[in-house]
Structure formats: structure tokens, C-alpha cells
Amino acid sequence: xxxxxxxLRVSFxxxxxxxxxVVHGINLDLDRGETLGIVGESGSGKSVLSLAIMGLLxxxxxxxxxxxFEGEDLLAVPERRLCDLRxxxxxxxxxxPMSALNPAMTVGNQIAEGLRLHKGMxxxxxxxxxxxxxxxxxxxxxxxxxxxxxHEMSGGQRQRVGIAIAIALKPDLxxxxxxxxxxxxxxxxxxxxxxxxxxxxxxISLILISHDLxxxxxxxxxxxxxxxxxxxxxxxxxxxxxxxxxxxxxxxLNAMPSRARKSLDQTGAMTGSEANHD
Ligand SMILES: Nc1ncnc2c1ncn2[C@@H]1O[C@H](COP(=O)(O)OP(=O)(O)OP(=O)(O)O)[C@@H](O)[C@H]1O
Numbered sequence: 001x002x003x004x005x006x007x008l009r010v011s012f013x014x015x016x017x018x019x020x021x022v023v024h025g026i027n028l029d030l031d032r033g034e035t036l037g038i039v040g041e042s043g044s045g046k047s048v049l050s051l052a053i054m055g056l057l058x059x060x061x062x063x064x065x066x067x068x069f070e071g072e073d074l075l076a077v078p079e080r081r082l083c084d085l086r087x088x089x090x091x092x093x094x095x096x097p098m099s100a101l102n103p104a105m106t107v108g109n110q111i112a113e114g115l116r117l118h119k120g121m122x123x124x125x126x127x128x129x130x131x132x133x134x135x136x137x138x139x140x141x142x143x144x145x146x147x148x149x150x151h152e153m154s155g156g157q158r159q160r161v162g163i164a165i166a167i168a169l170k171p172d173l174x175x176x177x178x179x180x181x182x183x184x185x186x187x188x189x190x191x192x193x194x195x196x197x198x199x200x201x202x203x204i205s206l207i208l209i210s211h212d213l214x215x216x217x218x219x220x221x222x223x224x225x226x227x228x229x230x231x232x233x234x235x236x237x238x239x240x241x242x243x244x245x246x247x248x249x250x251x252x253l254n255a256m257p258s259r260a261r262k263s264l265d266q267t268g269a270m271t272g273s274e275a276n277h278d
Contacts (some may be wrong), residue, residue, distance in 0.1 A: 024230050030129075032172070115169070180210075
């Protein structure tokens, strides 16, 4: 198992001296090449869970349980080791790609920078690799766009660049927190397809976090449904969609726009009456 989380609890200290637990004992396993979707409304603990995996929780946070990644317990390793893992083994894709990009640097140089720093590539090789990565995330006319600045690109293109940076060092695990929320629907679908292809082609494992079950349903093999820091249910995405065992999952399904449900129906993820609530 690439990632195995056991009874993860996260609480925060408040200035009043009180401590509140916000993640109440989550368990999950993720295999190589697998996509796990984590879905739940705002405040359910999705981001806290992903920050815990990356060791990026603030100092006021307390954790217990286990996060084993390729045999190491991430809650027990020194900060230096976590930094190293974050750089090379765990890639991150954010909701707003602009926040992860340097506005004063061409996208090609930003991708190449990591390759030169961590892989010791020559300037020439790093540029070629950056070009290959831009083609991989399907940036049109990559050979020209490589010299563009982030503000010269559309939101969707910037997210493609964000993905190129996240996969540049060939991580084993990608964590994408609401990667398509800021994008319009057609671009959302393209980005999700790219992520799906990367998982298949590169054998990367992906944790896809979204409040939108339609996004999760499109590419996740398995789905974890969270509510207020608790697991509501977890299982094969198709099973979770077709026969949810929890009322909260049914609520999320019913809240999906009919357009999203229709596209699920077309992908075969949902069949029968569940696909036709309207
Ligand atoms: N630094 C922090 N200090 C105190 N409480 C926090 C902190 N970060 C998050 N929380 C609390 O933890 C709970 C879970 O938040 P989290 O951001 O993980 O939810 P989420 O499911 O990712 O929601 P969203 O989709 O809005 O980001 C919330 O009640 C939030 O207020």
C-alpha cells in the first residue's frame, strides 16, 4: 500500500486555551495508480486531512494516529524529511493555480527551476523536459507558450501549468484540492481528463478533493465521503453513487446538478433510477 492512514485525528488549540477536534479518526488506504476522491461540504475536514498528509498543518494543530507513506510514518518523521518528500514524492495541485505560480517568471522557467534544483539538469535539458511536460498537460503550441508569463494564460492553461509543475519531479502521490472549482465546466472536464490520464500513464496515485460529487465521480476509483470530520462512508465510487449507504451521501447526490448527473449516466458511472432523479 502506498498510503495508509489509520485513526487520524486532528485538533486545533484556540487562543482561549480550548482545543477542538476537527478530524475524528479517519482511515484510508491508497494503492499505486489509484484515485481516491474525498468529498464533503465546506468544513468537513478535507483540507485539514490533505495538509496533515503533507505535514503542512499550522503549529496550533495536534495530530494522532498514523499516516504511512511508502513505509514511513509521516507523523513521526523529522521536518527535513517531510520537506524532501514534499519536493520529490508528493505533488500538490491547488484550487487557484495563480497562487502556486510566480507571476514574474515564464512558465517554462518555473517548471525548469525545480528540475535544475532537484534533478541537477542542465539548462538545456530542463527546458526540453519543461516542453515535454507542457505537451503532456496538453498546452496548445507548447513550444511558444513555454515563454509566456502566467498572466498571459487562461485559468485552465494556468492549471495545466500547475499540474506540469506538480508532476515534474515524478511524484508517487498527487494531492489535488479542488483543482477545478475555479474553472468553467468544459475546462473542468478537460483538466479532470488530464489528471486521469496521468494516473494511468505514469502510475501516480491521486487524492482528489472536492465538494462536488460530479467531479469525484468522473475519475475516482474509490470515494470517501466526509462530514464534520467523520467518515460517512467509503467504497468503490460506482457503489457509493449507485447504492449509497448513508443519508448524507444521498443528500450530496440529490444536490448534484442534473447536468452532472446526466454526464455520469453517459460515463456509465450511474445507471437506472439513481441517474434520473429529476
Ligand atoms: N488553522 C485552523 N485553526 C482552527 N481550526 C481550523 C483550522 N483550519 C481548519 N480548521 C477547522 O477545521 C474544520 C475543517 O476545515 P477544512 O478546511 O478541512 O474543511 P474543508 O472540508 O476542506 O472545507 P472547505 O471546502 O471549505 O475548504 C473546520 O471546522 C475549520 O474551521
